[in-house]
Amino acid sequence: MKPLEQSSEKLLSQAEMRELIALSQQGDQEARKRMIEGNTRLVWSIVQRFSTRGVELEDLFQIGCIGLMKSVDKFDLSYEVKFSTYAVPMIIGEIQRFLRDDGMVKVSRSIRELNFKIRHATDEFIKQNEHPPTIQELAEVLGVTAEEIVTASDALRDPASLHEQLFESEGDSITLMDQMKDEKSEQPFEYIPLKEVLARLDQREQSIIYLRYFSDCTQSEIANRLGISQVQVSRLEKKILAQLKSWMATSTKVDQEVKNDI
Known part of the structure; x- marks a missing residue:
């Protein structure tokens, strides 16, 4: 698609646009x-x-044209509103x-361009076949391997935050971090410097801390072991x-006062 400076296409009236949209939605590619x-x-x-976002305007123009194509395909002619x-x-x-997508994780220009082609090809495939393409079908359309399709698609996905809220009830929330478990992390409870402070907790509270932070159990696993709900585990953990x-x-304040006395 050519940007404004290179386009000699005359402005269309609202009536002309509505006529062209109707023909286009019926499959007329020229319209x-x-x-x-x-x-x-x-x-x-x-x-x-x-223009101040640090991206080539030509690239943004091409992306904008994708939005324009989607608008043409999805515009509802039954409403009396301007196309714009x-x-x-x-x-x-x-x-x-x-x-x-371009700003959260830096990826190469070639991957961004392939991702752009994938989105465009997907829209065109759905329009012609009325169902999304498979990875292999996209690869054949674009002349690349299935592995390249997967790499380009995954590279521009939004990364998930460990603090992303998955559930909330009565002020208590469960995040993605609460659902994660590190199988390799295992430290004996008795070697933790906080042993004296932890000893002041009751047995159930000690169990929750041990399972959560030293056995790397998820809140769901702790709930199953203790016979309570995950929300209760979340509430108890915060408390x-x-x-x-x-x-x-x-304890820190007392230690500091002792040092000062010495």
């Missing part, structure tokens, strides 16, 4: 092409808003998605940690 080329000025005007009213948010959303923190703060 779809005219509709897209007739709205490059709209895409380019939106791209200018992102529907298209602008779609185009902006596509560009923002690209900037978000115990707050108590330990308070005890440790008091």
Whole structure:
């Protein structure tokens, strides 16, 4: 797709656009092409808003055109609204998605370009076949290996935060970290410097801390062992940690006063 400076396509009226959209949604590729080329000025005007984001405007223009294509394919002609009213948010959303993916994890330009082709090819495949393509079908369409398709798709996925909230009830929440377990991490309880403080906990509280932090059990596993709910484990864990923190703060203050006396 050519940016504004290189496009000589005349502006389309609302009536012309609605006619072209209707034909395009019926499978007329020439009408779809005219509709897209007739709205490059709209895409380019939106791209200018992102000129300070450190990305080539030509790249953003190509991404914006994907949003334009989606707008043409999905615009509901039964509503009496201007096409631009529907298209602008779609185009902006596509560009923002690209900037978000490009910014969180730095990947090579070749992978970003392949990911761009994958998304475009997927949209075209769904439009023609009414179902998503398999990895192998995408590989055949783009002339690459299935492994390259998987690599490019995974490289631009949003990384999940360990603090991502999975469940919340009555003020207690369970995060992704709470569901994780490190099979390699195992430290004897009796060798922890906090032994004296931990000894002040009751038996169930000690069990929760031991299982959670020294046996690397998840909250679900602890709940099953103790015969309580995972939410109860989460609530108890927070209470115990707050108590330990308070005890440790008091202990540190006493130690400091002793040192000062000496």
